[in-house]
Amino acid sequence: MFSGLSAFPLTPLNEAGIDEATFVRLIERLAGAGVDSIGALGSTGSYAYLTRQERLRVAQLAVQHAGEIPVMVGIGALRTRDVLELAQDAQKVGVRGVLLAPMSYQTLTEDEVFGLFEAVTSSLSVPLCVYDNPTTTHFEFTDELHGRIAQLPNVASIKIPGVPADPAAARSRVERLRALIPAHVTIGVSGDAFAATGLNAGCEAWYSVIGGLFPQLALAITRAAQAGNAQEAERLSERLAPLWKLFLQYGGLRVVAKAAELRGLAASCLPLPVKPLQPHATQRLGVILDELELA
Incomplete structure:
Protein backbone atom coordinates (compact mmCIF):
# COMPACT_ATOMS: atom_id res chain seq x y z
CA MET A 1 0.00 0.00 0.00
CA PHE A 2 3.04 2.28 0.19
CA SER A 3 3.41 2.76 -3.54
CA THR A 11 -11.95 16.09 6.96
CA PRO A 12 -15.15 18.14 6.53
CA LEU A 13 -15.79 19.84 9.86
CA ASN A 14 -16.99 22.91 11.67
CA GLU A 15 -16.93 23.97 15.29
CA ALA A 16 -19.85 21.61 16.02
CA GLY A 17 -17.97 18.53 14.84
CA ILE A 18 -17.33 16.26 11.84
CA ASP A 19 -19.62 16.28 8.82
CA GLU A 20 -19.73 12.50 8.56
CA ALA A 21 -21.94 12.23 5.49
CA THR A 22 -19.69 14.51 3.46
CA PHE A 23 -16.57 12.69 4.61
CA VAL A 24 -18.07 9.38 3.54
CA ARG A 25 -18.78 10.81 0.08
CA LEU A 26 -15.16 11.94 -0.24
CA ILE A 27 -13.90 8.49 0.74
CA GLU A 28 -16.25 6.77 -1.68
CA ARG A 29 -15.13 9.15 -4.42
CA LEU A 30 -11.52 8.07 -3.88
CA ALA A 31 -12.39 4.39 -3.70
CA GLY A 32 -14.40 4.67 -6.90
CA ALA A 33 -11.48 6.32 -8.68
CA GLY A 34 -9.21 3.41 -7.79
CA VAL A 35 -6.49 5.19 -5.84
CA ASP A 36 -3.80 2.92 -4.44
CA SER A 37 -4.40 3.93 -0.83
CA ILE A 38 -6.20 6.55 1.25
CA GLY A 39 -4.37 8.65 3.81
CA ALA A 40 -7.00 9.88 6.24
CA LEU A 41 -6.09 12.29 9.03
CA GLY A 42 -3.04 13.73 7.39
CA SER A 43 -2.36 17.45 7.52
CA THR A 44 -5.03 17.91 4.84
CA GLY A 45 -7.35 16.02 7.16
CA SER A 46 -6.67 18.47 10.02
CA TYR A 47 -5.69 15.69 12.42
CA ALA A 48 -3.95 18.02 14.86
CA TYR A 49 -7.19 19.95 15.48
CA LEU A 50 -9.34 16.93 16.34
CA THR A 51 -10.07 15.16 19.60
CA ARG A 52 -9.20 11.52 20.11
CA GLN A 53 -12.86 10.53 19.69
CA GLU A 54 -13.20 12.56 16.50
CA ARG A 55 -10.09 10.93 15.09
CA LEU A 56 -11.38 7.48 16.01
CA ARG A 57 -14.66 8.19 14.23
CA VAL A 58 -12.91 9.47 11.10
CA ALA A 59 -10.74 6.35 11.03
CA GLN A 60 -13.80 4.12 11.41
CA LEU A 61 -15.65 5.84 8.57
CA ALA A 62 -12.63 5.73 6.27
CA VAL A 63 -12.14 2.00 6.77
CA GLN A 64 -15.85 1.23 6.48
CA HIS A 65 -16.32 3.09 3.19
CA ALA A 66 -13.00 2.56 1.40
CA GLY A 67 -13.96 -0.86 0.10
CA GLU A 68 -10.86 -2.76 -0.95
CA ILE A 69 -8.66 0.34 -0.87
CA PRO A 70 -6.21 0.21 2.07
CA VAL A 71 -6.49 3.05 4.58
CA MET A 72 -3.66 4.70 6.47
CA VAL A 73 -4.40 7.21 9.25
CA GLY A 74 -2.32 9.83 10.99
CA ILE A 75 -1.52 9.22 14.66
CA GLY A 76 0.65 12.25 15.41
CA ALA A 77 0.23 14.00 18.79
CA LEU A 78 2.33 16.04 21.20
CA ARG A 79 2.90 13.27 23.75
CA THR A 80 4.13 9.73 23.16
CA ARG A 81 1.37 8.48 25.46
CA ASP A 82 -1.26 10.00 23.18
CA VAL A 83 0.38 8.67 20.03
CA LEU A 84 0.30 5.16 21.48
CA GLU A 85 -3.40 5.50 22.31
CA LEU A 86 -4.16 6.78 18.81
CA ALA A 87 -2.23 3.89 17.32
CA GLN A 88 -4.31 1.43 19.36
CA ASP A 89 -7.53 3.10 18.20
CA ALA A 90 -6.46 2.97 14.56
CA GLN A 91 -5.52 -0.69 14.72
CA LYS A 92 -8.80 -1.62 16.41
CA VAL A 93 -10.87 -0.21 13.53
CA GLY A 94 -8.86 -2.07 10.90
CA VAL A 95 -6.51 0.45 9.29
CA ARG A 96 -3.80 -1.05 7.12
CA GLY A 97 -1.12 1.46 8.12
CA VAL A 98 -0.38 4.51 10.24
CA LEU A 99 1.34 7.81 9.54
CA LEU A 100 3.43 9.51 12.21
CA ALA A 101 4.89 13.01 12.28
CA PRO A 102 6.98 14.15 15.27
CA MET A 103 4.64 16.86 16.53
CA SER A 104 6.06 19.12 19.19
CA TYR A 105 5.70 22.32 21.19
CA GLN A 106 9.27 22.12 22.51
CA THR A 107 11.94 21.70 19.87
CA LEU A 108 12.83 18.02 19.65
CA THR A 109 16.30 16.53 19.36
CA GLU A 110 17.13 13.69 16.98
CA ASP A 111 17.38 11.26 19.90
CA GLU A 112 13.92 12.31 21.13
CA VAL A 113 12.40 11.78 17.69
CA PHE A 114 14.09 8.40 17.39
CA GLY A 115 12.75 7.49 20.84
CA LEU A 116 9.23 8.39 19.74
CA PHE A 117 9.38 6.12 16.70
CA GLU A 118 11.08 3.37 18.69
CA ALA A 119 8.29 3.39 21.30
CA VAL A 120 5.50 3.43 18.71
CA THR A 121 6.85 0.84 16.27
CA SER A 122 7.52 -1.66 19.05
CA SER A 123 3.80 -1.94 19.78
CA LEU A 124 2.39 -1.83 16.25
CA SER A 125 0.76 -4.65 14.33
CA VAL A 126 0.48 -2.61 11.11
CA PRO A 127 3.17 -0.85 9.06
CA LEU A 128 4.14 2.77 9.68
CA CYS A 129 4.96 5.64 7.35
CA VAL A 130 7.40 8.24 8.68
CA TYR A 131 5.92 11.69 8.09
CA ASP A 132 8.68 14.19 7.36
CA ASN A 133 6.86 17.55 7.28
CA PRO A 134 9.10 20.36 8.56
CA THR A 135 6.59 23.02 7.51
CA THR A 136 4.16 21.92 10.23
CA THR A 137 6.41 20.16 12.77
CA HIS A 138 9.43 22.49 12.50
CA PHE A 139 11.66 19.45 12.83
CA GLU A 140 14.27 18.74 10.16
CA PHE A 141 15.02 15.06 9.59
CA THR A 142 18.52 14.18 8.44
CA ASP A 143 18.99 11.28 6.07
CA GLU A 144 21.01 9.58 8.80
CA LEU A 145 18.06 9.79 11.21
CA HIS A 146 15.78 8.40 8.52
CA GLY A 147 18.25 5.56 8.18
CA ARG A 148 18.12 4.79 11.91
CA ILE A 149 14.35 4.93 12.08
CA ALA A 150 13.96 2.81 8.93
CA GLN A 151 15.69 -0.06 10.73
CA LEU A 152 12.94 -0.20 13.36
CA PRO A 153 10.25 -2.90 13.12
CA ASN A 154 7.12 -2.08 11.11
CA VAL A 155 8.58 0.96 9.34
CA ALA A 156 7.45 0.63 5.71
CA SER A 157 7.75 4.05 4.08
CA ILE A 158 9.19 7.55 4.42
CA LYS A 159 7.14 10.52 3.29
CA ILE A 160 9.62 13.21 2.26
CA PRO A 161 8.50 16.83 1.82
CA GLY A 162 9.74 17.31 -1.73
CA VAL A 163 12.70 17.02 -4.09
CA PRO A 164 14.83 19.52 -6.02
CA ALA A 165 13.27 20.79 -9.24
CA ASP A 166 16.23 19.68 -11.33
CA PRO A 167 15.66 16.03 -12.34
CA ALA A 168 19.30 15.02 -11.84
CA ALA A 169 19.44 16.66 -8.41
CA ALA A 170 16.13 15.02 -7.50
CA ARG A 171 17.43 11.58 -8.44
CA SER A 172 20.60 12.19 -6.47
CA ARG A 173 18.57 13.20 -3.42
CA VAL A 174 16.41 10.04 -3.62
CA GLU A 175 19.42 7.80 -4.20
CA ARG A 176 21.22 9.33 -1.21
CA LEU A 177 18.32 8.45 1.08
CA ARG A 178 17.82 5.07 -0.57
CA ALA A 179 21.39 4.08 0.28
CA LEU A 180 20.66 4.50 4.00
CA ILE A 181 17.39 2.58 4.33
CA PRO A 182 16.39 -1.09 3.91
CA ALA A 183 15.17 -2.20 0.49
CA HIS A 184 11.64 -2.91 1.77
CA VAL A 185 11.12 0.71 2.93
CA THR A 186 9.62 2.85 0.19
CA ILE A 187 10.15 6.56 -0.38
CA GLY A 188 7.10 8.69 -1.06
CA VAL A 189 7.09 12.30 -2.22
CA SER A 190 4.71 14.93 -0.93
CA GLY A 191 4.47 18.58 -1.86
CA ASP A 192 2.26 18.15 -4.90
CA ALA A 193 4.23 20.49 -7.14
CA PHE A 194 7.24 18.14 -6.79
CA ALA A 195 5.32 14.89 -7.28
CA ALA A 196 6.08 14.21 -10.94
CA THR A 197 9.77 15.01 -10.48
CA GLY A 198 9.91 12.85 -7.36
CA LEU A 199 8.21 9.89 -8.98
CA ASN A 200 10.45 10.19 -12.03
CA ALA A 201 13.47 10.31 -9.70
CA GLY A 202 12.62 6.97 -8.12
CA CYS A 203 10.08 7.65 -5.38
CA GLU A 204 7.63 4.76 -5.24
CA ALA A 205 4.69 6.73 -3.85
CA TRP A 206 3.01 10.10 -4.06
CA TYR A 207 1.31 11.19 -0.83
CA SER A 208 -1.06 13.66 -2.42
CA VAL A 209 -3.19 16.59 -1.28
CA ILE A 210 -4.79 17.22 -4.66
CA GLY A 211 -5.35 13.49 -5.09
CA GLY A 212 -7.67 13.57 -2.09
CA LEU A 213 -10.10 15.81 -3.97
CA PHE A 214 -9.40 15.22 -7.66
CA PRO A 215 -8.06 11.66 -7.77
CA GLN A 216 -8.27 11.15 -11.54
CA LEU A 217 -5.94 14.06 -12.11
CA ALA A 218 -3.36 12.73 -9.65
CA LEU A 219 -3.73 9.18 -10.96
CA ALA A 220 -2.89 10.34 -14.49
CA ILE A 221 0.42 11.81 -13.29
CA THR A 222 1.19 8.77 -11.14
CA ARG A 223 0.42 6.20 -13.81
CA ALA A 224 2.48 8.08 -16.42
CA ALA A 225 5.50 8.07 -14.10
CA GLN A 226 4.98 4.40 -13.19
CA ALA A 227 4.89 3.53 -16.89
CA GLY A 228 8.24 5.23 -17.41
CA ASN A 229 6.72 8.14 -19.32
CA ALA A 230 8.55 10.86 -17.41
CA GLN A 231 7.85 13.50 -20.02
CA GLU A 232 4.09 12.98 -19.83
CA ALA A 233 4.11 13.05 -16.03
CA GLU A 234 5.98 16.36 -16.08
CA ARG A 235 3.67 17.76 -18.77
CA LEU A 236 0.58 16.95 -16.73
CA SER A 237 2.13 18.47 -13.62
CA GLU A 238 3.28 21.62 -15.41
CA ARG A 239 -0.26 22.15 -16.63
CA LEU A 240 -1.21 22.55 -12.97
CA ALA A 241 1.42 25.24 -12.29
CA PRO A 242 -1.18 27.92 -11.47
CA LEU A 243 -2.68 25.60 -8.86
CA TRP A 244 0.74 24.79 -7.38
CA LYS A 245 1.40 28.54 -7.14
CA LEU A 246 -1.73 28.96 -5.02
CA PHE A 247 -0.64 26.02 -2.83
CA LEU A 248 2.68 27.75 -2.22
CA GLN A 249 1.07 31.13 -1.51
CA TYR A 250 -1.82 30.07 0.73
CA GLY A 251 -1.11 26.49 1.79
CA GLY A 252 -2.55 23.33 0.28
CA LEU A 253 -5.20 22.92 2.99
CA ARG A 254 -6.80 26.32 2.43
CA VAL A 255 -6.73 25.93 -1.35
CA VAL A 256 -8.13 22.41 -1.50
CA ALA A 257 -10.78 23.24 1.12
CA LYS A 258 -12.01 26.14 -0.99
CA ALA A 259 -11.84 24.02 -4.14
CA ALA A 260 -14.06 21.44 -2.45
CA GLU A 261 -16.53 24.18 -1.59
CA LEU A 262 -16.50 25.66 -5.10
CA ARG A 263 -17.16 22.25 -6.61
CA GLY A 264 -19.91 21.37 -4.14
CA LEU A 265 -17.96 18.50 -2.60
CA ALA A 266 -17.78 19.88 0.94
CA ALA A 267 -19.15 22.97 2.65
CA SER A 268 -16.64 23.54 5.43
CA CYS A 269 -13.28 21.91 6.11
CA LEU A 270 -11.26 24.42 8.11
CA PRO A 271 -10.93 24.43 11.90
CA LEU A 272 -10.73 27.83 13.56
CA PRO A 273 -8.53 29.81 13.83
CA VAL A 274 -7.64 28.73 10.25
CA LYS A 275 -9.64 30.91 7.88
CA PRO A 276 -10.63 30.33 4.24
CA LEU A 277 -9.21 32.05 1.19
CA GLN A 278 -10.11 35.70 0.75
CA PRO A 279 -12.44 36.67 -2.15
CA HIS A 280 -9.68 37.64 -4.61
CA ALA A 281 -7.88 34.32 -4.10
CA THR A 282 -11.17 32.43 -4.28
CA GLN A 283 -11.97 34.09 -7.60
CA ARG A 284 -8.55 33.17 -8.96
CA LEU A 285 -8.96 29.57 -7.79
CA GLY A 286 -12.36 29.36 -9.46
CA VAL A 287 -10.88 30.48 -12.77
CA ILE A 288 -8.08 27.92 -12.49
CA LEU A 289 -10.48 25.08 -11.69
CA ASP A 290 -12.59 26.02 -14.71
CA GLU A 291 -9.58 26.24 -17.00
CA LEU A 292 -8.36 22.84 -15.84
CA GLU A 293 -11.89 21.43 -16.08
CA LEU A 294 -11.66 20.01 -12.56
CA ALA A 295 -14.97 18.79 -11.18
Whole structure:
Protein backbone atom coordinates (compact mmCIF):
# COMPACT_ATOMS: atom_id res chain seq x y z
CA MET A 1 0.00 0.00 0.00
CA PHE A 2 3.04 2.28 0.19
CA SER A 3 3.41 2.76 -3.54
CA GLY A 4 1.46 4.52 -6.26
CA LEU A 5 -1.04 7.24 -5.37
CA SER A 6 -1.96 7.69 -1.72
CA ALA A 7 -4.81 10.21 -1.69
CA PHE A 8 -5.21 12.42 1.38
CA PRO A 9 -8.80 13.64 1.79
CA LEU A 10 -10.08 16.61 3.72
CA THR A 11 -11.95 16.09 6.96
CA PRO A 12 -15.15 18.14 6.53
CA LEU A 13 -15.79 19.84 9.86
CA ASN A 14 -16.99 22.91 11.67
CA GLU A 15 -16.93 23.97 15.29
CA ALA A 16 -19.85 21.61 16.02
CA GLY A 17 -17.97 18.53 14.84
CA ILE A 18 -17.33 16.26 11.84
CA ASP A 19 -19.62 16.28 8.82
CA GLU A 20 -19.73 12.50 8.56
CA ALA A 21 -21.94 12.23 5.49
CA THR A 22 -19.69 14.51 3.46
CA PHE A 23 -16.57 12.69 4.61
CA VAL A 24 -18.07 9.38 3.54
CA ARG A 25 -18.78 10.81 0.08
CA LEU A 26 -15.16 11.94 -0.24
CA ILE A 27 -13.90 8.49 0.74
CA GLU A 28 -16.25 6.77 -1.68
CA ARG A 29 -15.13 9.15 -4.42
CA LEU A 30 -11.52 8.07 -3.88
CA ALA A 31 -12.39 4.39 -3.70
CA GLY A 32 -14.40 4.67 -6.90
CA ALA A 33 -11.48 6.32 -8.68
CA GLY A 34 -9.21 3.41 -7.79
CA VAL A 35 -6.49 5.19 -5.84
CA ASP A 36 -3.80 2.92 -4.44
CA SER A 37 -4.40 3.93 -0.83
CA ILE A 38 -6.20 6.55 1.25
CA GLY A 39 -4.37 8.65 3.81
CA ALA A 40 -7.00 9.88 6.24
CA LEU A 41 -6.09 12.29 9.03
CA GLY A 42 -3.04 13.73 7.39
CA SER A 43 -2.36 17.45 7.52
CA THR A 44 -5.03 17.91 4.84
CA GLY A 45 -7.35 16.02 7.16
CA SER A 46 -6.67 18.47 10.02
CA TYR A 47 -5.69 15.69 12.42
CA ALA A 48 -3.95 18.02 14.86
CA TYR A 49 -7.19 19.95 15.48
CA LEU A 50 -9.34 16.93 16.34
CA THR A 51 -10.07 15.16 19.60
CA ARG A 52 -9.20 11.52 20.11
CA GLN A 53 -12.86 10.53 19.69
CA GLU A 54 -13.20 12.56 16.50
CA ARG A 55 -10.09 10.93 15.09
CA LEU A 56 -11.38 7.48 16.01
CA ARG A 57 -14.66 8.19 14.23
CA VAL A 58 -12.91 9.47 11.10
CA ALA A 59 -10.74 6.35 11.03
CA GLN A 60 -13.80 4.12 11.41
CA LEU A 61 -15.65 5.84 8.57
CA ALA A 62 -12.63 5.73 6.27
CA VAL A 63 -12.14 2.00 6.77
CA GLN A 64 -15.85 1.23 6.48
CA HIS A 65 -16.32 3.09 3.19
CA ALA A 66 -13.00 2.56 1.40
CA GLY A 67 -13.96 -0.86 0.10
CA GLU A 68 -10.86 -2.76 -0.95
CA ILE A 69 -8.66 0.34 -0.87
CA PRO A 70 -6.21 0.21 2.07
CA VAL A 71 -6.49 3.05 4.58
CA MET A 72 -3.66 4.70 6.47
CA VAL A 73 -4.40 7.21 9.25
CA GLY A 74 -2.32 9.83 10.99
CA ILE A 75 -1.52 9.22 14.66
CA GLY A 76 0.65 12.25 15.41
CA ALA A 77 0.23 14.00 18.79
CA LEU A 78 2.33 16.04 21.20
CA ARG A 79 2.90 13.27 23.75
CA THR A 80 4.13 9.73 23.16
CA ARG A 81 1.37 8.48 25.46
CA ASP A 82 -1.26 10.00 23.18
CA VAL A 83 0.38 8.67 20.03
CA LEU A 84 0.30 5.16 21.48
CA GLU A 85 -3.40 5.50 22.31
CA LEU A 86 -4.16 6.78 18.81
CA ALA A 87 -2.23 3.89 17.32
CA GLN A 88 -4.31 1.43 19.36
CA ASP A 89 -7.53 3.10 18.20
CA ALA A 90 -6.46 2.97 14.56
CA GLN A 91 -5.52 -0.69 14.72
CA LYS A 92 -8.80 -1.62 16.41
CA VAL A 93 -10.87 -0.21 13.53
CA GLY A 94 -8.86 -2.07 10.90
CA VAL A 95 -6.51 0.45 9.29
CA ARG A 96 -3.80 -1.05 7.12
CA GLY A 97 -1.12 1.46 8.12
CA VAL A 98 -0.38 4.51 10.24
CA LEU A 99 1.34 7.81 9.54
CA LEU A 100 3.43 9.51 12.21
CA ALA A 101 4.89 13.01 12.28
CA PRO A 102 6.98 14.15 15.27
CA MET A 103 4.64 16.86 16.53
CA SER A 104 6.06 19.12 19.19
CA TYR A 105 5.70 22.32 21.19
CA GLN A 106 9.27 22.12 22.51
CA THR A 107 11.94 21.70 19.87
CA LEU A 108 12.83 18.02 19.65
CA THR A 109 16.30 16.53 19.36
CA GLU A 110 17.13 13.69 16.98
CA ASP A 111 17.38 11.26 19.90
CA GLU A 112 13.92 12.31 21.13
CA VAL A 113 12.40 11.78 17.69
CA PHE A 114 14.09 8.40 17.39
CA GLY A 115 12.75 7.49 20.84
CA LEU A 116 9.23 8.39 19.74
CA PHE A 117 9.38 6.12 16.70
CA GLU A 118 11.08 3.37 18.69
CA ALA A 119 8.29 3.39 21.30
CA VAL A 120 5.50 3.43 18.71
CA THR A 121 6.85 0.84 16.27
CA SER A 122 7.52 -1.66 19.05
CA SER A 123 3.80 -1.94 19.78
CA LEU A 124 2.39 -1.83 16.25
CA SER A 125 0.76 -4.65 14.33
CA VAL A 126 0.48 -2.61 11.11
CA PRO A 127 3.17 -0.85 9.06
CA LEU A 128 4.14 2.77 9.68
CA CYS A 129 4.96 5.64 7.35
CA VAL A 130 7.40 8.24 8.68
CA TYR A 131 5.92 11.69 8.09
CA ASP A 132 8.68 14.19 7.36
CA ASN A 133 6.86 17.55 7.28
CA PRO A 134 9.10 20.36 8.56
CA THR A 135 6.59 23.02 7.51
CA THR A 136 4.16 21.92 10.23
CA THR A 137 6.41 20.16 12.77
CA HIS A 138 9.43 22.49 12.50
CA PHE A 139 11.66 19.45 12.83
CA GLU A 140 14.27 18.74 10.16
CA PHE A 141 15.02 15.06 9.59
CA THR A 142 18.52 14.18 8.44
CA ASP A 143 18.99 11.28 6.07
CA GLU A 144 21.01 9.58 8.80
CA LEU A 145 18.06 9.79 11.21
CA HIS A 146 15.78 8.40 8.52
CA GLY A 147 18.25 5.56 8.18
CA ARG A 148 18.12 4.79 11.91
CA ILE A 149 14.35 4.93 12.08
CA ALA A 150 13.96 2.81 8.93
CA GLN A 151 15.69 -0.06 10.73
CA LEU A 152 12.94 -0.20 13.36
CA PRO A 153 10.25 -2.90 13.12
CA ASN A 154 7.12 -2.08 11.11
CA VAL A 155 8.58 0.96 9.34
CA ALA A 156 7.45 0.63 5.71
CA SER A 157 7.75 4.05 4.08
CA ILE A 158 9.19 7.55 4.42
CA LYS A 159 7.14 10.52 3.29
CA ILE A 160 9.62 13.21 2.26
CA PRO A 161 8.50 16.83 1.82
CA GLY A 162 9.74 17.31 -1.73
CA VAL A 163 12.70 17.02 -4.09
CA PRO A 164 14.83 19.52 -6.02
CA ALA A 165 13.27 20.79 -9.24
CA ASP A 166 16.23 19.68 -11.33
CA PRO A 167 15.66 16.03 -12.34
CA ALA A 168 19.30 15.02 -11.84
CA ALA A 169 19.44 16.66 -8.41
CA ALA A 170 16.13 15.02 -7.50
CA ARG A 171 17.43 11.58 -8.44
CA SER A 172 20.60 12.19 -6.47
CA ARG A 173 18.57 13.20 -3.42
CA VAL A 174 16.41 10.04 -3.62
CA GLU A 175 19.42 7.80 -4.20
CA ARG A 176 21.22 9.33 -1.21
CA LEU A 177 18.32 8.45 1.08
CA ARG A 178 17.82 5.07 -0.57
CA ALA A 179 21.39 4.08 0.28
CA LEU A 180 20.66 4.50 4.00
CA ILE A 181 17.39 2.58 4.33
CA PRO A 182 16.39 -1.09 3.91
CA ALA A 183 15.17 -2.20 0.49
CA HIS A 184 11.64 -2.91 1.77
CA VAL A 185 11.12 0.71 2.93
CA THR A 186 9.62 2.85 0.19
CA ILE A 187 10.15 6.56 -0.38
CA GLY A 188 7.10 8.69 -1.06
CA VAL A 189 7.09 12.30 -2.22
CA SER A 190 4.71 14.93 -0.93
CA GLY A 191 4.47 18.58 -1.86
CA ASP A 192 2.26 18.15 -4.90
CA ALA A 193 4.23 20.49 -7.14
CA PHE A 194 7.24 18.14 -6.79
CA ALA A 195 5.32 14.89 -7.28
CA ALA A 196 6.08 14.21 -10.94
CA THR A 197 9.77 15.01 -10.48
CA GLY A 198 9.91 12.85 -7.36
CA LEU A 199 8.21 9.89 -8.98
CA ASN A 200 10.45 10.19 -12.03
CA ALA A 201 13.47 10.31 -9.70
CA GLY A 202 12.62 6.97 -8.12
CA CYS A 203 10.08 7.65 -5.38
CA GLU A 204 7.63 4.76 -5.24
CA ALA A 205 4.69 6.73 -3.85
CA TRP A 206 3.01 10.10 -4.06
CA TYR A 207 1.31 11.19 -0.83
CA SER A 208 -1.06 13.66 -2.42
CA VAL A 209 -3.19 16.59 -1.28
CA ILE A 210 -4.79 17.22 -4.66
CA GLY A 211 -5.35 13.49 -5.09
CA GLY A 212 -7.67 13.57 -2.09
CA LEU A 213 -10.10 15.81 -3.97
CA PHE A 214 -9.40 15.22 -7.66
CA PRO A 215 -8.06 11.66 -7.77
CA GLN A 216 -8.27 11.15 -11.54
CA LEU A 217 -5.94 14.06 -12.11
CA ALA A 218 -3.36 12.73 -9.65
CA LEU A 219 -3.73 9.18 -10.96
CA ALA A 220 -2.89 10.34 -14.49
CA ILE A 221 0.42 11.81 -13.29
CA THR A 222 1.19 8.77 -11.14
CA ARG A 223 0.42 6.20 -13.81
CA ALA A 224 2.48 8.08 -16.42
CA ALA A 225 5.50 8.07 -14.10
CA GLN A 226 4.98 4.40 -13.19
CA ALA A 227 4.89 3.53 -16.89
CA GLY A 228 8.24 5.23 -17.41
CA ASN A 229 6.72 8.14 -19.32
CA ALA A 230 8.55 10.86 -17.41
CA GLN A 231 7.85 13.50 -20.02
CA GLU A 232 4.09 12.98 -19.83
CA ALA A 233 4.11 13.05 -16.03
CA GLU A 234 5.98 16.36 -16.08
CA ARG A 235 3.67 17.76 -18.77
CA LEU A 236 0.58 16.95 -16.73
CA SER A 237 2.13 18.47 -13.62
CA GLU A 238 3.28 21.62 -15.41
CA ARG A 239 -0.26 22.15 -16.63
CA LEU A 240 -1.21 22.55 -12.97
CA ALA A 241 1.42 25.24 -12.29
CA PRO A 242 -1.18 27.92 -11.47
CA LEU A 243 -2.68 25.60 -8.86
CA TRP A 244 0.74 24.79 -7.38
CA LYS A 245 1.40 28.54 -7.14
CA LEU A 246 -1.73 28.96 -5.02
CA PHE A 247 -0.64 26.02 -2.83
CA LEU A 248 2.68 27.75 -2.22
CA GLN A 249 1.07 31.13 -1.51
CA TYR A 250 -1.82 30.07 0.73
CA GLY A 251 -1.11 26.49 1.79
CA GLY A 252 -2.55 23.33 0.28
CA LEU A 253 -5.20 22.92 2.99
CA ARG A 254 -6.80 26.32 2.43
CA VAL A 255 -6.73 25.93 -1.35
CA VAL A 256 -8.13 22.41 -1.50
CA ALA A 257 -10.78 23.24 1.12
CA LYS A 258 -12.01 26.14 -0.99
CA ALA A 259 -11.84 24.02 -4.14
CA ALA A 260 -14.06 21.44 -2.45
CA GLU A 261 -16.53 24.18 -1.59
CA LEU A 262 -16.50 25.66 -5.10
CA ARG A 263 -17.16 22.25 -6.61
CA GLY A 264 -19.91 21.37 -4.14
CA LEU A 265 -17.96 18.50 -2.60
CA ALA A 266 -17.78 19.88 0.94
CA ALA A 267 -19.15 22.97 2.65
CA SER A 268 -16.64 23.54 5.43
CA CYS A 269 -13.28 21.91 6.11
CA LEU A 270 -11.26 24.42 8.11
CA PRO A 271 -10.93 24.43 11.90
CA LEU A 272 -10.73 27.83 13.56
CA PRO A 273 -8.53 29.81 13.83
CA VAL A 274 -7.64 28.73 10.25
CA LYS A 275 -9.64 30.91 7.88
CA PRO A 276 -10.63 30.33 4.24
CA LEU A 277 -9.21 32.05 1.19
CA GLN A 278 -10.11 35.70 0.75
CA PRO A 279 -12.44 36.67 -2.15
CA HIS A 280 -9.68 37.64 -4.61
CA ALA A 281 -7.88 34.32 -4.10
CA THR A 282 -11.17 32.43 -4.28
CA GLN A 283 -11.97 34.09 -7.60
CA ARG A 284 -8.55 33.17 -8.96
CA LEU A 285 -8.96 29.57 -7.79
CA GLY A 286 -12.36 29.36 -9.46
CA VAL A 287 -10.88 30.48 -12.77
CA ILE A 288 -8.08 27.92 -12.49
CA LEU A 289 -10.48 25.08 -11.69
CA ASP A 290 -12.59 26.02 -14.71
CA GLU A 291 -9.58 26.24 -17.00
CA LEU A 292 -8.36 22.84 -15.84
CA GLU A 293 -11.89 21.43 -16.08
CA LEU A 294 -11.66 20.01 -12.56
CA ALA A 295 -14.97 18.79 -11.18
